[in-house]
Amino acid sequence: MRQGMAILGLALVAVVLGAGQLLAAGEEIYQIEQGFKPIPAIIMLATMGVYIGVGFLSKVSSTSGYWVAGQGIGKYGNGAAIASDWMSAASFMGVAGLLYLKGWFGLGYIIGWTGGYVLLLVLLAAQIRRFGKYTIPEFLGDRYDCHSVRLIAAAVTVIIAITYSTAQFKGIGLICGWIFGMSYTSSVFFAAGVVCAYMLISGMTGVTRNQQIQYVVLISAFLIPLWFLVKKAGGAGILPQLEYGKIISGLMEGKVASGLLTGEELAAASKIYLPWGTGGNIYQFVALVFTLMVGTAGLPHIMIRFYTVKNEDVARKSVLWGLFFIGLLYWSSPVYAAMGKFWNPLGGKEVADVIILSAPELAGLGQAFLGYLAAGALAAGISTVAGLLIAGASAVAHDWYATIFRPDSTDRQQLFVGRIFTAVLCGIVVITALNPPALIAQIVAMAFAIAGNTIFPACVLGVWYSKANKYGALAGMVFGLSMSLIAMGGWMLKSPFFSDSGIMPATSSALIVCPLAFLINILVSNITAHKISDESADRSDNILRRLHNLPGAVTEAPNKKSAFGH
Amino acid sequence: MATRERIEVNFFTPSTPNMRAETRIAKIILTIWLGLSFGLPLLIWAAGLGDPSGLGRSFFTESRFLGFPLHYWLIAQGCTIGYVLLCKLYCVLWDQKVKKR
Numbered sequence: 310m311r312q313g314m315a316i317l318g319l320a321l322v323a324v325v326l327g328a329g330q331l332l333a334a335g336e337e338i339y340q341i342e343q344g345f346k347p348i349p350a351i352i353m354l355a356t357m358g359v360y361i362g363v364g365f366l367s368k369v370s371s372t373s374g375y376w377v378a379g380q381g382i383g384k385y386g387n388g389a390a391i392a393s394d395w396m397s398a399a400s401f402m403g404v405a406g407l408l409y410l411k412g413w414f415g416l417g418y419i420i421g422w423t424g425g426y427v428l429l430l431v432l433l434a435a436q437i438r439r440f441g442k443y444t445i446p447e448f449l450g451d452r453y454d455c456h457s458v459r460l461i462a463a464a465v466t467v468i469i470a471i472t473y474s475t476a477q478f479k480g481i482g483l484i485c486g487w488i489f490g491m492s493y494t495s496s497v498f499f500a501a502g503v504v505c506a507y508m509l510i511s512g513m514t515g516v517t518r519n520q521q522i523q524y525v526v527l528i529s530a531f532l533i534p535l536w537f538l539v540k541k542a543g544g545a546g547i548l549p550q551l552e553y554g555k556i557i558s559g560l561m562e563g564k565v566a567s568g569l570l571t572g573e574e575l576a577a578a579s580k581i582y583l584p585w586g587t588g589g590n591i592y593q594f595v596a597l598v599f600t601l602m603v604g605t606a607g608l609p610h611i612m613i614r615f616y617t618v619k620n621e622d623v624a625r626k627s628v629l630w631g632l633f634f635i636g637l638l639y640w641s642s643p644v645y646a647a648m649g650k651f652w653n654p655l656g657g658k659e660v661a662d663v664i665i666l667s668a669p670e671l672a673g674l675g676q677a678f679l680g681y682l683a684a685g686a687l688a689a690g691i692s693t694v695a696g697l698l699i700a701g702a703s704a705v706a707h708d709w710y711a712t713i714f715r716p717d718s719t720d721r722q723q724l725f726v727g728r729i730f731t732a733v734l735c736g737i738v739v740i741t742a743l744n745p746p747a748l749i750a751q752i753v754a755m756a757f758a759i760a761g762n763t764i765f766p767a768c769v770l771g772v773w774y775s776k777a778n779k780y781g782a783l784a785g786m787v788f789g790l791s792m793s794l795i796a797m798g799g800w801m802l803k804s805p806f807f808s809d810s811g812i813m814p815a816t817s818s819a820l821i822v823c824p825l826a827f828l829i830n831i832l833v834s835n836i837t838a839h840k841i842s843d844e845s846a847d848r849s850d851n852i853l854r855r856l857h858n859l860p861g862a863v864t865e866a867p868n869k870k871s872a873f874g875h
Numbered sequence: 876m877a878t879r880e881r882i883e884v885n886f887f888t889p890s891t892p893n894m895r896a897e898t899r900i901a902k903i904i905l906t907i908w909l910g911l912s913f914g915l916p917l918l919i920w921a922a923g924l925g926d927p928s929g930l931g932r933s934f935f936t937e938s939r940f941l942g943f944p945l946h947y948w949l950i951a952q953g954c955t956i957g958y959v960l961l962c963k964l965y966c967v968l969w970d971q972k973v974k975k976r
Contacts, residue, residue, distance in 0.1 A: 419954075424954070428908070430962055551941055555942040584930065591917065591920040598916070602912065628962055636955055639955060640951075775883055
C-alpha cells in the first residue's frame, strides 16, 4: 500500500514537474482568465444545488428553530459552523495576499483573529449559553434591563451585517466572473438568490448544516494545492505547513525560483520577512492585534453561535474545534504567501490579489480542480453572508419587533416576521452590493474596532461585574461607538492622528478606546447606582443568577414565555 | 417579585466557590494568552532594538527553528498552536473542576 502510494506520489511529481517546465517563472503564472469554463461551472452549480437541497431538508416551523437551530448542534458541527461563519471570501482569498505584501507584520492579523477566540471562550462563551436566549442585543438588553442598550446593540449588529455581507460580494463577483464569465451584477443576484433561498426555507438549522458542508468544501479546496506547490518549490511534500519554513529562510538569503537575488533585489526580498521591514512598528503591531482580538470576541454573528448548541459544555468544546478548524486555514495561508514570494519575489498588489485563484493552475491540477477551488471560495463567501444575515435579521425581527414593538405576538407571527426581515435584509444587501457606497470599505475595515469598542466591553462587564448598570452600559457603548466613528471620520479625512502610522490608527483604535469604554461603564455605573429601581435591579440580578448558575433564578412571567416557547 | 438581597459578581473577587473556581481557570488561561499575544511580539521587538537599520534584526531573526526563522515561527505557528492548546487546557481544567464537585 505504502509503496503504491509512493509510486503514485512520484508519478504525480513527475507530471507536476513536467507541467511546471512549460511555464516560466514570473508574472505570467499569476494571471487568471475570465470566461465560461464548462467543467468548473458544473461543479459549482452542483454544490449550490446541494446547499439549497440541504436547506429544504432542514425546514423549520418555530422561531427557536429559525434563529438558533433548536439549540441542538454538537461540538464538531458547531465548530465547523463557527469556522465557516468566520472564514469569509476575503480570508479565503485575501489573507495570503495580505501576507505576501506585509510579510512578518501581516502575521498580526493571524494572531489577532485566532487569539480573540481565547478571550471569547474564557470570558463569555459558557455564560452566554447559560443565558439561553437567541441574540446578543437580547442578552445586553435583558442584563442591563434597558431597551436603549438593546437598540444600540441591535443597530451595531445590523450595520456590521449589511456592510460585511456587501463586502463579501466583491469576492463572490470575482469568482463568478472567473468561472461563469458572469458580470458583477448577475453574480450578486446569483449568490444572493442561493443564500436567500436556503435561509428562508430553513433558518439557522439549514444555515448551520450548510456551513458544515461549506467548511469541508472550502478547507479541502484551500489545502490540496499546497502539497503540489511545495513539491514544485523543492520540498518533500509531506507537511507543507512545516516545509515552507525552509523557503522563507531561503527567501531571507535571496534564494528564489529563478536563482539567487543580489544587491537591491536581495535587500527588498529579505526585508519583508524582518519584523519592521514593511514599515510598521511595535505599537502598531500591538494595537492591531489587540483590536482584532477584542473585535473578534465582540462580533455578534460569532457570539450568536453559542446559542445554537445543546449545552454550555458543547459551547466550550465547539470553540476549541472552531479555532482548530480556523487554524487549518491560517496555518496554510502563509504557505501560499511564501510560494508567491518564491516565484515572484518583487510583485505588487496585482500578484497578491490572485495568489489563491492562480494556485491550481500553478500546481497543474487541471480544470476540474479549478471548479472545486472556486466552489470553495464561493462557499466561504456565502456561508459568511448567511451567518451575518441571520444575525442581522434576528436583531430586527427578534429584538425590535418581537421584544419592543409587539411583545405579545405569537410564535407563528414572529417566524413570519423573521422571514420577511431576512428577505428585506437580503434585498438591502443586494442593493448596496450593486451600488456600493464608498463608505462600505471603511466600515468593514472598522468593524473590528466598532465591535471591540462597543459590544465587547458591555458583554464582559455584563457577565463579570454585577454593579454594571444600564447608565454605565449606555455611557460606555455610546462612547465606544462614537469614538470608533470619529476615528473613522478622521481616517477618511486623512488626519495624521488617525492614520495607519498615527497615535490612534482608526482600524486599530481599540487599544485606546476599549479600556476607556470599560472604565466609563464602571465609573458611571458606580455613580448612578442609587438611581436603579429595586425591580430593575431584581431583573438584572435574575439574569446574573442564570449566567453564573446561582440559586434562585426564575424564568420570566408566563405571558412572555409563551411568546418564545419552543 | 419581592426585593431580594443583591447578588455580587466580580471577576477579581468571586463570591461563591464555583465562581472562584471558574475565575481561577480563566486567570490561568488569560495570563498565558497575554504572554503569547503581547509578550512574544514585545520580546522580538526588544531583542531587535540593537539593529541600527531599524528593521529589527536580532537573535530571533538569525536563529532557525524547524527550518523557519525563529521570529516568524513563533508568531505564525507558535502563537496560533498555543491558542488551540490553551482552549484545550481550558476545557480540561473545566472538566476537572466539574469532577471535583
